[in-house]
Amino acid sequence: MQKKLSEKQQEILDFVNSQVEAKGYPPSVREICSAVGFKSTSTVHSYLEKLEKNIKRLLAYSSIENMGIIFIGIGLSISAASYGYLLISALSITAALFHAFNHSIFKGLLFLGAGSIHYAAGTKDSEKLGGLIKKMPLTAIFFLTGSMSICALPPFNGFVSEWLTYQAMLLNIAAAGNLMKLVILISGALLALAGALAIYTFVKVYGISFLALPRSEHSANAVEVNKPMLSAMGILSAACVFLGLFPMLFIKLLEPVIHELGNTSIANEVSGFSSFLTYPLKVNNTSISPLVLLLLAFLLFAVLLMALLILFPKMKIRKYGTWDCGFESLDSKMQYSATGFSKPARIVFRSMLKPQRELEVLEGKKPYFISAAKYTVSTISIFEKYFYDPVIKTIMNFARKTRFIIQTGSIHTYLLYIFITILLMFVYFAISAG
Amino acid sequence: MPGTFLNIMLQLIVVLIAAPLVNGIIRKIKSTIQHRKGLPVLQMYFDLFKLFRKDMVISENASWIFTASPYIFFVSVLTAFIFVPVVPQFFSFGFTGDAILVVYLLALGRFFLTLAALDTGSTFGGMGSSRELMISSLIEPSLIIIIFTLGLSSEAVSTSFQSIYSVAGSLGTGILSPVYLLLFAAIFIVIIAETSRIPVDDPATHLELTMVHEAMILEYSGRYLALMEYGASLKQLLLITIAANVFLPFGGNLVPELGFLIPVLIYLAKVLIITVMIALIEINTVKLRLFSVPNLAAIAFILALIGFMSGYLFGR
Amino acid sequence: MEEIAKILNIISICILISTFSLVASKRILSYLNAFRIQSILLAAVAAIYSVYYLVAEGKLEGIIIIFFMTVALKVIYIPKMLKKISLRVEYKVEKDFFINIPISIIICCGLVVLTWFTVSKIPLMNNGYNGIFLVQSVSVILMGLFFMISRKKAIGQIIGLLVIENGTFLTAMLLTSGMPMIVEFGIFFDLLTAVLILGIFVFRINETFEHIDINKLRNLRG
Numbered sequence: 015m016q017k018k019l020s021e022k023q024q025e026i027l028d029f030v031n032s033q034v035e036a037k038g039y040p041p042s043v044r045e046i047c048s049a050v051g052f053k054s055t056s057t058v059h060s061y062l063e064k065l066e067k068n069i070k071r072l073l074a075y076s077s078i079e080n081m082g083i084i085f086i087g088i089g090l091s092i093s094a095a096s097y098g099y100l101l102i103s104a105l106s107i108t109a110a111l112f113h114a115f116n117h118s119i120f121k122g123l124l125f126l127g128a129g130s131i132h133y134a135a136g137t138k139d140s141e142k143l144g145g146l147i148k149k150m151p152l153t154a155i156f157f158l159t160g161s162m163s164i165c166a167l168p169p170f171n172g173f174v175s176e177w178l179t180y181q182a183m184l185l186n187i188a189a190a191g192n193l194m195k196l197v198i199l200i201s202g203a204l205l206a207l208a209g210a211l212a213i214y215t216f217v218k219v220y221g222i223s224f225l226a227l228p229r230s231e232h233s234a235n236a237v238e239v240n241k242p243m244l245s246a247m248g249i250l251s252a253a254c255v256f257l258g259l260f261p262m263l264f265i266k267l268l269e270p271v272i273h274e275l276g277n278t279s280i281a282n283e284v285s286g287f288s289s290f291l292t293y294p295l296k297v298n299n300t301s302i303s304p305l306v307l308l309l310l311a312f313l314l315f316a317v318l319l320m321a322l323l324i325l326f327p328k329m330k331i332r333k334y335g336t337w338d339c340g341f342e343s344l345d346s347k348m349q350y351s352a353t354g355f356s357k358p359a360r361i362v363f364r365s366m367l368k369p370q371r372e373l374e375v376l377e378g379k380k381p382y383f384i385s386a387a388k389y390t391v392s393t394i395s396i397f398e399k400y401f402y403d404p405v406i407k408t409i410m411n412f413a414r415k416t417r418f419i420i421q422t423g424s425i426h427t428y429l430l431y432i433f434i435t436i437l438l439m440f441v442y443f444a445i446s447a448g
Numbered sequence: 449m450p451g452t453f454l455n456i457m458l459q460l461i462v463v464l465i466a467a468p469l470v471n472g473i474i475r476k477i478k479s480t481i482q483h484r485k486g487l488p489v490l491q492m493y494f495d496l497f498k499l500f501r502k503d504m505v506i507s508e509n510a511s512w513i514f515t516a517s518p519y520i521f522f523v524s525v526l527t528a529f530i531f532v533p534v535v536p537q538f539f540s541f542g543f544t545g546d547a548i549l550v551v552y553l554l555a556l557g558r559f560f561l562t563l564a565a566l567d568t569g570s571t572f573g574g575m576g577s578s579r580e581l582m583i584s585s586l587i588e589p590s591l592i593i594i595i596f597t598l599g600l601s602s603e604a605v606s607t608s609f610q611s612i613y614s615v616a617g618s619l620g621t622g623i624l625s626p627v628y629l630l631l632f633a634a635i636f637i638v639i640i641a642e643t644s645r646i647p648v649d650d651p652a653t654h655l656e657l658t659m660v661h662e663a664m665i666l667e668y669s670g671r672y673l674a675l676m677e678y679g680a681s682l683k684q685l686l687l688i689t690i691a692a693n694v695f696l697p698f699g700g701n702l703v704p705e706l707g708f709l710i711p712v713l714i715y716l717a718k719v720l721i722i723t724v725m726i727a728l729i730e731i732n733t734v735k736l737r738l739f740s741v742p743n744l745a746a747i748a749f750i751l752a753l754i755g756f757m758s759g760y761l762f763g764r
Numbered sequence: 765m766e767e768i769a770k771i772l773n774i775i776s777i778c779i780l781i782s783t784f785s786l787v788a789s790k791r792i793l794s795y796l797n798a799f800r801i802q803s804i805l806l807a808a809v810a811a812i813y814s815v816y817y818l819v820a821e822g823k824l825e826g827i828i829i830i831f832f833m834t835v836a837l838k839v840i841y842i843p844k845m846l847k848k849i850s851l852r853v854e855y856k857v858e859k860d861f862f863i864n865i866p867i868s869i870i871i872c873c874g875l876v877v878l879t880w881f882t883v884s885k886i887p888l889m890n891n892g893y894n895g896i897f898l899v900q901s902v903s904v905i906l907m908g909l910f911f912m913i914s915r916k917k918a919i920g921q922i923i924g925l926l927v928i929e930n931g932t933f934l935t936a937m938l939l940t941s942g943m944p945m946i947v948e949f950g951i952f953f954d955l956l957t958a959v960l961i962l963g964i965f966v967f968r969i970n971e972t973f974e975h976i977d978i979n980k981l982r983n984l985r986g
Contacts, residue, residue, distance in 0.1 A: 147511045154511075167556045168549065180548050181607070184596060188605045192761060199756060202596060203589035203749070210585035213559055217581060221566030221574075226509050300546040300606040307545065310530065314460075315523045322671065326500050329671060336507040336570045337667060350566065350574020358582035362742050424982045425921070426862065429913045436906070437875075440882040447885040 068352070069128040069138045069219060073121065076164065076215060079208045080117045084110045086201055087179055090186045093194060095276065102185045104276040109178035111268055116171040116257060120163035123250035127157035130243055131223060134236040140219065140352040145228035149236040154224050156247035161216040163254045166209055169304040171257035176209065177302060211359070218355045227346035259305045353391060360393065367393045456530055459538045462712060463529050463689075467681040468492035470688065470723050477727035492681070499674035507568040507667055517564035518668065518675035521557040525682045528553035532609055532689050535711035546608040547595045551588075554642075554683060558584060561676070565664035572656060576663025579738060583648060583660065586745035587641045593752040594635050598694060600760050613693055627759030630751050632695045636725070637748035639691060641741075643684040645726060647733040648741055658735060685719070688726075692718035768816050769893045772809060772938060776900045779805045779934060780876075783907045783927060787868050787914075791857050792850045795923050796843045802930055803838035807831050809937055826945045827937075833952055834933075842926065842959055849963050850919055853970050863914050872910065876903045897938040904931030916979050918966040922959060929955050 087110025094103035130153045132138045135146065147154040163170040166177075183202045187195045228234040238244075257264055272278070338344040360369045371391045378385035472489040479486025506514065531545040562581055565573035595607055602611035641648045644661035653659055659666075665676045696718045736744060779802055786798035810831035817827070850856075863871070880899045888894070905928050912924030929951065936948075 145509070147513070162556075162559065165555070165559060166552060167559055168552055173552055177548055177552075180592075184599055184605060184607060187596065188600055195761060196757070199593060199596060199753075203593050203753075206588040206592035207585060210555070210581075210588040213555060213562075214578075214581040214585055217559060217562045217566070217577060221563050221577070225511060225513065225563070225567040226569035300608040300611075302545050302549050307527065307549070311523050311527045314526050315519060318519065318523065318526075322500070326671065330503040332503060332505045333508050334505050336509055336568045337572075338570070344569070346569070348571055349569045350571060350578070355574055355578045358578050358738070359585075361739055362582060362586070422982060424979055426913050426916075426979065429909065433906075433909050433913055436909070437878065440878055444878075444882040444885045 068140050069131065069223065070125065072140075072215065072219060073124050073128060076212065077117070077121060079212060080113065080121070080164070082208065083176065083179055083205065084114050084117070086110075086205065087113060087182060090182050090198070091276075093198075094186055094189060097189055097191075099185075099189045100276055100278045102182070102189055104272050104278045105178070105185065106182040107275055108265060108268060108272055109175060109182045111271065112178060112261070112264060113175035115264065116163070116175045116254075119250055119253050119257070120160045120170075120172060123156065123160035123247055123254065124164065126243070126247050126250065127153060127160055130239045130247065131157075131236075133243070134239050135233040136236075137230070137232050140222050142230040143223040143228070143233045144226055144230075144346060144349065145224075146233055146236055147224040149233075150224075150238045152244050153239060153247065156244075156251045157224065158220060159251040159254050161220050163258070165213045165216050167213075169258045169308045170254050171261070172254075174258055174261040174302075174304065176205075179205070181300065214356075214359060218352055222350070222352045222355060226349050229346045229349070229351075259308060261304070366396060368396060369393045455538045458708070459534060460526065460529065462534055463682065463685055464526075466716065466719065467678065467685040468496060470685055470719065471681050473720065473723050474727040474730065477724060478731055481731050492677075496674050496678055499669075499677070500671055502670040504670035504672055506669075507570075509569040510567045510667075513560070514564045514567040514667075515672070517560040518672040518679070520560045522675045522679040522682070524553045524557040524560075525679045525686065529682065529686050529689075532686055532693075533613075534689055534693070534715045535708050536613070538708070546606070547599065547612060548607055550609075550686075551591060551595070554686075557679065557683070561664055565667075568667045570667060572659070572663045572666045575656065576660055576666070579660045580664060583641055583741050583745070586742055587638055587748065590634050590745065590748040590752045591638050593749070593756055594631055594638070597631060597752070597756040597760055615694065625759075627755055628695060630755035631759065632691065634748045634752035634755060635687075635691050635695075636729075637744060637751070639684075639687045640726070640729065641745070641748075642687055643680070646730045647736045648744065650735045653735075660738075688719055688722050689715075692722050696721065766892075768812055771812060773893055773896060775805050775809055775812075776897060776934065776938060779930075780900050780903060783904050784869065784872060786923070786927065787872050787907060787911055788865055790865070792919055793847070793856070795919070796847055796850075799923055799926060799930075800839055800843050802927070803834060803843075806930055806934060806937075807834040807839060809934070810834060813937065813941060826948075827941070829945070830933075830937075830948055837952065837956060838926070838930070842956075845959070845963060846919065846922065849966055852967065853919075858915065858917060858920070860916070861914065862916065868910070868914055872903075872907050875906045875910065879903045879906065894939060898935065901931055901935035901938055904934060907931075916977050918962070918969060922962045922966070925958065925962075926955070 087106050087108075091103045091106035091110065094100075094106055128138060130150070131143065131146065134150055134153070135143055137143065159170065163172040166172040166175075180202065183198050183205075187198050187202075190198065228236075336344055338348075360367055369391065370393070371389065374388040374390070375384050376386040376388055378387075469489065469492075471492045472487070475491070476486055476489045528550045531547075531550050558580070562577035565577045567573070595612070598612045598615050599605065599607040601615045603614065604611050640646075644651055649660040649662075650658050651661065654662055654666075656663070661680070665673060668676055692715065782798050782802045782805065786795060786802070789795055789798060810827055814828040814831060861868075876899070879902045883895055883898050883902070886895075886898075908924050908927030908929075908931055910924075911927060912921050915921065915924070932951070933948075
């Protein structure tokens with residue numbers, strides 16, 4: 015989703031685009047400076063920053079969801095402790111801390127991936143990427159791992175911490191009073207909604223950036239990034255998988271912290287029958303074992319493959335163009351764009367996102383003979399507009415008016431403040447002790 | 449251990465055989481009521497066999513995700529089925545998974561299904577993916593509420609299927625309790641949404657205005673298409689199994705001498721009942737406009753929530 | 765302890781009087797003299813303590829080091845350095861005040877009364893000389909702070925800081941016969957560094973702004 019551009023930004027964008035069209039490569043920062051009339055390259059840099067913010071911004075916003083999950087765990091822990099159920103409280107805080115740790119790993123991985131994309135393709139704008147999986151296969155695998163972890167899909171680490179959060183919610187509903195039961199249930203439902211929307215988001219990010227055809231020259235010419243960047247992402251991906259398969263190790267590490275916080279020991283309660291092979295995670299009577307799950311899945315997959323190979327050998331795979339209904343000139347513009355992919359969500363949640371669109375006819379006569387038009391879609395950040403901005407404005411106004419009353423710049427006034435505070439403390443002590 | 453493996457294999461064999469039959473029965477019922485001869489009940493088996501034998505044609509734009517997704521989808525649904533036993537005798541691997549795991553395994557399948565649809569660069573794929581993801585996002589909360597309510601109502605407060613199955617049994621009256629009727633209605637709507645049936649999505653259409661699931665598998669052919677279709681019918685059977693075994697809970701332990709034979713037959717009868725209900729709903733309603741589906745999802749949510757409140761909060 | 769308590773009482777009263785005379789003066793040299801007298805008296809307190817411990821308990825306490833350091837730094841070195849700075853800065857008498865001298869003296873008396881009032885409410889201060897000692901030393905601290913507030917020129921700030929520090933030392937010595945050695949050393953060296961740096965700054969401020977009126981620094985704000 016692109017915000018409306020200011021005049022200067024539009025000018026820079028037009029200049030860059032025209033240069034790319036004319037010469038085939040984008041202009042340097044100095045050229046932009048001289049073309050647009052800035053004196054300083056850092057201003058140009060800041061404008062360029064503002065124009066492409068998409069993937070990283072998306073990742074930052076999705077952290078809000080994960081913070082919500084962590085706070086659910088913390089809140090449940092406090093609630094359970096207030097009813098006196100220490101074990102449930104310890105479980106909830108374990109879920110919260112585990113999710114915080116997992117989040118740091120997979121979010122870091124995703125940001126590194128976005129950085130790699132930026133490095134290789136020169137842009138963070140989803141609308142200009144595509145087809146990167148063929149050019150950057152390893153980055154694609156690592157980014158896929160990160161996406162699957164953040165969507166809480168088994169067998170990665172995001173799944174284990176969300177599972178623990180769900181279990182904590184379940185036990186808390188059983189333990190709490192009536193109103194709390196309803197509140198926790200609704201928050202569980204919202205967690206499910208947020209999780210499914212996370213899948214929506216990351217299918218969009220991954221699908222539009224990595225799959226199908228490249229949408230611009232930049233991504234058509236992308237090259238795999240260098241080994242240090244790959245190894246960094248690889249280490250984090252391995253951590254995602256490892257934590258997903260062996261969650262008990264982390265919970266055992268967390269043991270002293272939980273003990274400190276809640277005076278109870280959770281590891282034994284949670285470890286099921288902890289033979290190394292299965293390492294299941296057990297809460298109350300439910301348990302999961304991601305390792306066994308993975309092994310089972312592999313087993314089934316092997317059986318399936320064998321069956322297929324035995325029953326239906328000699329399969330040929332033929333490559334051909336995508337189905338185009340006979341149109342015959344399918345190009346990258348026919349694919350779904352990121353904005354289009356998220357349209358159902360914009361419509362369903364329109365009361366919160368307040369999407370706005372504007373069609374500006376540049377040339378031609380409306381409504382039938384338009385030769386050039388500009389269509390802008392944007393959403394408003396309602397929290398920013400209706401909550402944060404007014405509050406900030408009020409505080410800043412107040413501060414601006416009272417600034418010179420307190421900060422006089424005179425050392426004597428500051429010393430006077432200290433002096434008066436000491437005297438007042440004496441008086442207070444004298445009066446209260448007497 | 450070997451007993452466990454035997455149980456799992458039997459379970460998988462039963463469901464693999466039964467899944468295409470459900471599709472066939474629904475089609476037959478629809479065509480009979482519409483006074484048509486219709487396709488034979490066993491048609492899907494023939495279709496799958498034919499598709500498995502055919503060569504595959506893949507788009508030039510596709511990557512390994514496109515070729516891997518059918519396998520991942522199929523295996524994830526099959527793995528999920530291990531944790532939803534069709535008869536109580538097959539309760540063996542419960543320690544490795546519970547209801548929430550099943551939900552997330554289905555989500556894994558959906559993740560790859562929708563991702564692969566974007567891989568070919570065709571507009572249909574993106575369209576189907578975005579619609580499917582929107583619908584499933586709105587349905588998830590209801591499903592979680594249902595699972596939570598059932599889990600909480602069980603003796604041992606837990607979401608393992610053992611506990612969930614034991615709920616209706618412990619009540620004695622099964623589905624006739626009004627609480628569970630509400631939950632049954634909610635889970636019925638969930639089944640319809642997740643299996644892409646009318647009124648949420650039409651499984652027999654190929655018009656871009658109306659496709660959701662079909663749009664995503666448009667590019668697949670041969671073995672891949674077979675795996676996708678088989679996987680979808682397995683997912684359908686899984687959800688029907690959950691509904692059948694929780695809400696129509698009789699006949700778990702009849703005639704124990706023959707082992708699991710009679711319970712399996714009873715299970716198949718329960719599945720038949722729910723299949724008939726789905727077919728009747730398909731005939732009597734029309735496909736909803738895409739942006740009216742949120743209303744349906746909201747109805748499911750409210751039904752589930754009221755079921756929770758009356759069944760767990762104030763009932764008992 | 766009782767024997768020397770009377771002597772200590774007299775000395776600390778003299779310190780209080782010297783602080784009053786500090787507040788009452790207008791010339792830089794008088795500031796320095798008052799400070800010097802105060803420091804000599806402080807050193808005397810330290811000396812009395814060390815002699816007492818030598819005689820009564822037969823060992824040489826660390827407090828003798830305090831004596832030497834006080835004499836070396838506060839009686840000799842710092843006043844000399846400050847005199848040098850004040851000569852270079854070339855002003856001798858402070859002309860305009862925030863608060864004129866009679867009123868400052870009244871305020872200082874008020875400070876002593878307030879301190880006495882507060883200390884009288886502390887339960888443990890009612891036996892022996894402890895209460896008196898506390899009142900006197902805390903008054904010195906407060907008067908030093910007040911001195912810092914009421915003087916415009918930078919030299920006033922430095923002297924005020926030194927007086928505060930003197931008061932702290934006095935409190936420590938009178939009530940608890942000294943602080944741990946490390947702490948005392950630390951404070952001494954901090955003080956030395958602070959005075960040196962402040963001295964340099966005063967000089968620099970004078971160079972840059974042609975005066976050392978701190979109040980004019982207000983123009984830099986915003």
